[in-house]
Amino acid sequence: MLNKIKGPTSYADLRTVDGITYDTFKEACYAMGLLDDDKEYTASIKEVHQWSTGNSCRSHFVSLITSNSLSFPDRVWKETCDLLSDDLTRQCPERLKSNDPETFKHVLHNIALARIEKEVNSAGYSLRNIPNMPFLDFEFIETSCNMLIQDEISYDIETLKTEHHTLKSTMTNEQLGVYDTIVDAVDKDKGGLFFLYGYGGNGKTFVWKTLAAAIRSRGDIVINVASSDSELAALLNKAKLIIWDEAPMMHRHCFEAFDRTLRDIIVSLNSSAPFGGKVVVFGGDFGQILPVIQRGTRAEIVHASLHSSDL
Incomplete structure (x- = not known):
């Protein structure tokens, strides 16, 4: 700019082109024609979209x-955001x-931005640091950048639905009774605690599999096993059903601690x-x-044991 603008007396003079004072030097450079207009990059995204998926388009974007090829990423986003999110x-x-x-x-654009933010984060960038580039609401960050949640909602x-129909059609009357009771509790969304008793090989795992297919085929989350994780609280809040197998082997304090933990972290009218x-x-x-108690009577x-718990 110093080579192009003659006799500037202030920074504002450097940012003024054809009588218009721009907010940034980059915008002034763009107005002067010193920067590419990004049309070729916009065209490249459109070309990728013709033969590949939205995910490939996002990776290209x-x-x-991350290669600093774009003069104004926000403008490229505005022109291609529909293409970058049409597979979601x-x-x-x-x-x-x-x-x-x-x-x-708007929802799809936010989810696309969350996927893009996740990818640019891995390269040491953030959309927050790009001037005028839109950023997503916290709820979309939580849902789309939380890989625990993404793993749970990425099922086909x-x-x-086909698997659920096949499994349910082969259930015994007893298994179907268990299934109907639990699904009804999920549908009512008021919580519930159940214990499915049975010796090894009598079909408990089959019931778990059918329940999981039923809930996941709706786009909801089922947790079959849980362990400590920094993102687990968000996942638990979104879960509709929690299955804990081989429960009699655990000390009842495990379940009681899990009960108290969920009461602390679940955000709902029924959190108590x-x-x-x-x-x-x-x-x-x-x-x-049963639970192993060293030298226990x-x-x-x-x-x-769980049987002795107030739960």
């Missing part, structure tokens, strides 16, 4: 950002879908209910190994 309709959680086209488009819905109002199903066989072992 990220590579352009089926992956969008049911609770975020809307019958209003503009609202739903149609395949799960057992397990924060979530539907929880324990399973196992009390005829197998029979009474101490029974007292440590």
